[in-house]
Amino acid sequence: MINIKRLCARIDELAQIGRVEGTQGVCRLAFTEADQQARDYIITQMKGLGLRVAVDRIGNVFGTRPGQADLPAVMTGSHIDSVRTGGRLDGALGVLAGLEVVEALNENAIMTRRPLTVAVFSNEEGARFQPDMMGSLVFQGDLDLQAALDTVGIDGISVRESLARIGMTGAADTRDMAVYGFVELHIEQGPVLETLGRTIGIVEGVQGISWTQFVVEGTSNHAGTTPMNMRTDAGHVATRIATFARALAGELGPAQLATVGALTLYPNLVNVVPSRATITVDLRNTDDASLSEAEARLSEFAGKAAAQEGASLRQTRLARFAPVSFARHIMEKVEQSAAKRHLSTLRMPSGAGHDAQILARMCPSGMIFVPSVGGLSHNVNEFTNERDLDAGAMVLFDVLYDLAMSPFGTPVRCHSAPA
Amino acid sequence: MINIKRLCARIDELAQIGRVEGTQGVCRLAFTEADQQARDYIITQMKGLGLRVAVDRIGNVFGTRPGQADLPAVMTGSHIDSVRTGGRLDGALGVLAGLEVVEALNENAIMTRRPLTVAVFSNEEGARFQPDMMGSLVFQGDLDLQAALDTVGIDGISVRESLARIGMTGAADTRDMAVYGFVELHIEQGPVLETLGRTIGIVEGVQGISWTQFVVEGTSNHAGTTPMNMRTDAGHVATRIATFARALAGELGPAQLATVGALTLYPNLVNVVPSRATITVDLRNTDDASLSEAEARLSEFAGKAAAQEGASLRQTRLARFAPVSFARHIMEKVEQSAAKRHLSTLRMPSGAGHDAQILARMCPSGMIFVPSVGGLSHNVNEFTNERDLDAGAMVLFDVLYDLAMSPFGTPVRCHSAPA
Numbered sequence: 001m002i003n004i005k006r007l008c009a010r011i012d013e014l015a016q017i018g019r020v021e022g023t024q025g026v027c028r029l030a031f032t033e034a035d036q037q038a039r040d041y042i043i044t045q046m047k048g049l050g051l052r053v054a055v056d057r058i059g060n061v062f063g064t065r066p067g068q069a070d071l072p073a074v075m076t077g078s079h080i081d082s083v084r085t086g087g088r089l090d091g092a093l094g095v096l097a098g099l100e101v102v103e104a105l106n107e108n109a110i111m112t113r114r115p116l117t118v119a120v121f122s123n124e125e126g127a128r129f130q131p132d133m134m135g136s137l138v139f140q141g142d143l144d145l146q147a148a149l150d151t152v153g154i155d156g157i158s159v160r161e162s163l164a165r166i167g168m169t170g171a172a173d174t175r176d177m178a179v180y181g182f183v184e185l186h187i188e189q190g191p192v193l194e195t196l197g198r199t200i201g202i203v204e205g206v207q208g209i210s211w212t213q214f215v216v217e218g219t220s221n222h223a224g225t226t227p228m229n230m231r232t233d234a235g236h237v238a239t240r241i242a243t244f245a246r247a248l249a250g251e252l253g254p255a256q257l258a259t260v261g262a263l264t265l266y267p268n269l270v271n272v273v274p275s276r277a278t279i280t281v282d283l284r285n286t287d288d289a290s291l292s293e294a295e296a297r298l299s300e301f302a303g304k305a306a307a308q309e310g311a312s313l314r315q316t317r318l319a320r321f322a323p324v325s326f327a328r329h330i331m332e333k334v335e336q337s338a339a340k341r342h343l344s345t346l347r348m349p350s351g352a353g354h355d356a357q358i359l360a361r362m363c364p365s366g367m368i369f370v371p372s373v374g375g376l377s378h379n380v381n382e383f384t385n386e387r388d389l390d391a392g393a394m395v396l397f398d399v400l401y402d403l404a405m406s407p408f409g410t411p412v413r414c415h416s417a418p419a
Numbered sequence: 420m421i422n423i424k425r426l427c428a429r430i431d432e433l434a435q436i437g438r439v440e441g442t443q444g445v446c447r448l449a450f451t452e453a454d455q456q457a458r459d460y461i462i463t464q465m466k467g468l469g470l471r472v473a474v475d476r477i478g479n480v481f482g483t484r485p486g487q488a489d490l491p492a493v494m495t496g497s498h499i500d501s502v503r504t505g506g507r508l509d510g511a512l513g514v515l516a517g518l519e520v521v522e523a524l525n526e527n528a529i530m531t532r533r534p535l536t537v538a539v540f541s542n543e544e545g546a547r548f549q550p551d552m553m554g555s556l557v558f559q560g561d562l563d564l565q566a567a568l569d570t571v572g573i574d575g576i577s578v579r580e581s582l583a584r585i586g587m588t589g590a591a592d593t594r595d596m597a598v599y600g601f602v603e604l605h606i607e608q609g610p611v612l613e614t615l616g617r618t619i620g621i622v623e624g625v626q627g628i629s630w631t632q633f634v635v636e637g638t639s640n641h642a643g644t645t646p647m648n649m650r651t652d653a654g655h656v657a658t659r660i661a662t663f664a665r666a667l668a669g670e671l672g673p674a675q676l677a678t679v680g681a682l683t684l685y686p687n688l689v690n691v692v693p694s695r696a697t698i699t700v701d702l703r704n705t706d707d708a709s710l711s712e713a714e715a716r717l718s719e720f721a722g723k724a725a726a727q728e729g730a731s732l733r734q735t736r737l738a739r740f741a742p743v744s745f746a747r748h749i750m751e752k753v754e755q756s757a758a759k760r761h762l763s764t765l766r767m768p769s770g771a772g773h774d775a776q777i778l779a780r781m782c783p784s785g786m787i788f789v790p791s792v793g794g795l796s797h798n799v800n801e802f803t804n805e806r807d808l809d810a811g812a813m814v815l816f817d818v819l820y821d822l823a824m825s826p827f828g829t830p831v832r833c834h835s836a837p838a
């Protein structure tokens with residue numbers, strides 16, 4: 001069904017918009033001119049495929065192919081905004097594969113029981129406006145539309161003004177839109193599928209994330225004149241926290257990730273005992289109880305390490321997201337499709353955030369991953385082999401078709417916005 | 420003999436020159452106008468005390484009180500340049516206490532057997548021109564005069580030009596100057612004497628110093644999508660090196676110091692596995708063999724830690740100075756004086772560098788430490804109690820008197836400059 005050449009041609013066309021000179025990558029920060037051109041491209045494609053297009057007030061674009069009955073739609077899609085030096089596949093693949101599924105259905109004159117909607121969610125990356133996943137959060141209801149529009153970006157311009165400038169303030173009210181299920185095809189953005197030689201990632205959920213910053217205050221001293229037992233070395237406390245975090249991940253098993261990405265000493269001079277150290281620890285786990293245990297053990301250790309050194313310690317939780325579990329029946333449909341098509345699979349968590357985790361709050365949702373060569377992500381050299389893109393699009397077709405043909409009852413839409 | 424009020428008055432007068440506004444500290448970078456004013460002050464004082472003043476070609480100032488015989492002089496002194504926000508005692512105490520000893524000898528009409536010279540060595544701090552201890556190195560001979568004059572400072576101006584601007588290029592040729600012994604009174608610049616409640620530090624030598632920089636190169640990866648066992652985390656290697664260095668100091672005993680003063684991660688973002696880490700380790704020991712052992716063990720560990728992570732490692736030796744031992748007979752004289760005056764003592768190394776360690780290459784040398792309140796050094800709040808300053812100056816008097824009266828044979832000057 002899937003025409004991989006056609007899909008790749010659209011990927012290539014979209015990648016010309018906001019292209020980073022001399023690379024295969026793109027720069028399409030949310031609500032910029034490049035983002036707008038990309039939206040125009042998608043809307044033109046949608047219309048060409050006969051989809052009914054609606055744009056809501058945060059700029060989310062929905063292209064809907066009618067079903068046999070006026071039932072809640074099956075939805076697919078992703079985003080087309082990017083980070084400053086992003087790849088051509090992150091987000092774009094999910095949207096364009098959705099269009100390819102539509103075109104394949106059109107070509108084969110298949111009328112599905114339920115409508116099928118291809119969605120483009122605004123500002124998934126959060127590279128210009130915080131928070132990320134803004135469009136899906138407003139659609140789902142956990143982020144207030146007005147608050148989102150009031151958000152000021154890194155360039156001092158608000159979302160409201162940016163949307164107006166690019167003429168993308170839609171009128172569609174999607175608050176009553178019911179969704180039967182949401183499936184997102186995405187590149188893995190990590191090395192696991194490639195390393196293990198698997199083609200299809202059956203995404204079980206999105207890891208919970210906990211970011212903690214520790215600020216240690218000790219005493220600055222001369223490295224030559226201060227005996228070891230008279231020091232209050234803030235840097236020493238920080239490096240102990242760092243090595244503990246790594247050991248903790250080893251102890252709690254492969255689902256537990258721990259990363260010390262940022263560590264800063266002050267005054268950061270070779271012969272001065274640091275008076276202050278700032279360190280961040282990024283903990284992730286697919287299981288919320290395990291994540292909480294990791295947080296508690298890290299916090300306890302940090303307190304003990306600071307006390308042993310006589311240093312003071314301030315802990316700040318920078319971010320905390322509970323893990324998300326995707327719908328079991330969608331994972332099973334992905335698995336069945338892959339088996340039918342003789343594609344190797346791996347059940348795995350998503351380490352990064354995606355619109356699907358927001359949609360999961362309102363309807364059964366799932367994700368399909370395809371391998372990222374070298375695990376590269378948020379990088380102009382992001383790449384996935386054509387064969388793997390084909391495999392992912394075929395599985396997406398199967399799962400969307402299956403859901404769209406489903407006779408089973410309609411889940412009530414659980415829009416969590418205030419009435 | 421010592422008139423502590425007179426000594427403190429001179430300390431206060433000198434501290435007005437280059438005073439850091441609103442503090443008790445000074446800014447007298449080498450060869451600046453403030454440094455020149457301070458030299459003028461010292462030279463005026465020297466002349467007032469009847470000393471014969473000579474300035475050599477690197478700007479070292481020598482004020483000599485004649486002895487009964489034309490024997491090699493006993494020398495004392497230190498420096499009057501400072502770091503940018505320095506204290507009023509670092510260096511200045513050694514010079515002004517030398518003048519006080521001279522004045523006490525004058526008052527009591529004591530003619531010593533040997534001449535007594537009070538020296539002001541140029542650019543001890545190295546805050547404007549590298550290397551530090553420049554004046555004593557040129558005087559002793561290990562640093563070539565022309566090379567020193569060619570040195571360009573942090574402001575782009577050479578030593579030669581700076582000396583000419585302040586009119587301080589002396590003519591004295593000190594290459595044949597014989598020195599019978601050198602004794603320097605200095606503040607400890609560390610917390611040991613104060614913490615242990617001792618008054619006089621009998622300095623046994625200057626610690627050997629070894630500075631190593633490690634640059635670890637790993638792979639930048641997403642903190643959420645990269646399993647722990649697929650990471651090459653440069654920061655993890657660096658923090659392991661840091662905690663090992665600290666543990667190593669504990670294992671090798673109190674003479675071994677280890678400081679990680681500088682640690683930098685790249686890109687230093689909370690959710691990115693660091694691709695590069697730069698870390699410095701400052702190792703110090705009074706025993707050269709122990710210092711070499713510490714270096715070897717650290718280097719071996721760093722290599723192993725990098726290999727275990729699959730990271731590459733580059734080690735650079737930034738500095739290496741062998742430990743210096745001071746003359747046993749000078750330490751004994753310090754001890755005897757303190758005992759006679761009922762002053763508590765501690766035999767201790769110097770953690771910081773001093774002119775006396777350079778003089779030790781050419782003549783028997785020693786140092787006397789007095790407590791630094793709070794261990795503060797290179798700080799405008801540097802402070803030593805008047806009673807301790809008095810004690811230090813009295814011991815200096817005793818030791819200089821004893822050496823200057825010594826009938827024992829003249830050690831040959833071992834000037835190590837090329838012929």
